[in-house]
Amino acid sequence: MEDLLKRLVDSASISGYEKNIRDLISKEIKPYVDEIKIDKIGNLICKKGSGSPKVMLTAHMDEVGLMVKYIDDDGFIKFEPVGGWDPKVLLSQKFKIHGTKGPVIGVIGSKPIHLQDREDVNKVVKLNDMFIDIGAKNKKEVAAIGIRLGDFITIYGEFNKLNGSRITAHGFDDRLGCLVMIEVMKNLKKFKGTVYAVGTVKEEIGLVGVRGSAFSINPDVVISLDTTTCGDTPELKPYEAPARMGLGPVLVVKDAISIIQSEMKEWVEDVAKKNKIKIQFDILSGGATDASVTPMIREGIPSIAILTPSRYLHTPTEVADMNDVKNAVTLVTELVKSASTSI
């Protein structure tokens, strides 16, 4: 599982440029599904089984990133954020710009401490004031390397193991969801009905891909697989983010734009209890998932979101626990298996 996660992390993909990870998921999932197609806006739709009930799993394939906005005469690159970024985590980081001649490494430069006055030290540098330095001497050199306005930019970093079952990398949001989805499809040998594994596009810029795919599949239930913040680090008060790393997969009961249906909550609690899987509840005050919008599609498609707790979301150094990932795989596998009797 960790090897596959490493490859998912390494497949550079941001909103609108999901091709790399879509190719990888497609290749990995192929032996375990009956049919694979890509819809008109780029969602990956994998189908297994036939008839009712129809269960749709989703994991978004995009990761937050940046986009080339302007190249100045001295060869410095200004950028536009794609998805939600805290400017504080961008300074002094390495990035890959995906130009026409292949990826180019660049750094977001910052003023050395030697040149900062007291005010500078306490100031947060705005995204608009940042730039990427690829080592080019001028605009012409940047063009010659194959970089143009609109090229996508991803975090340059690698997957590492930390202590015990803990791991770190960029893009766990939502590579962990993609991993859970693939592993659930591998697990599903006997079940009644149809299971769709859908890799959605453009989640980070407004839950875009799930809407059309849920409309066309018209499932009985949607299970979205994603990540959530945890309030178990020194800078957070415990009540600011209820989930804890290592305490199991998380069921979202409320987020910024939706609230769970009581029958759905009972179903998940019941399956977790029967299979002795510890789960946590979460309230996402400032976020949403693909599952948030499907009750507003067609006559209303019931949904739940099962999330893996992850520290430092939307930074180059997210941290998670493989045990939570494994328990999410077990829980979602059992949910799909139980769907034929519970829905």
Ligand SMILES: [Zn+2]
């Ligand atoms: Zn996400």
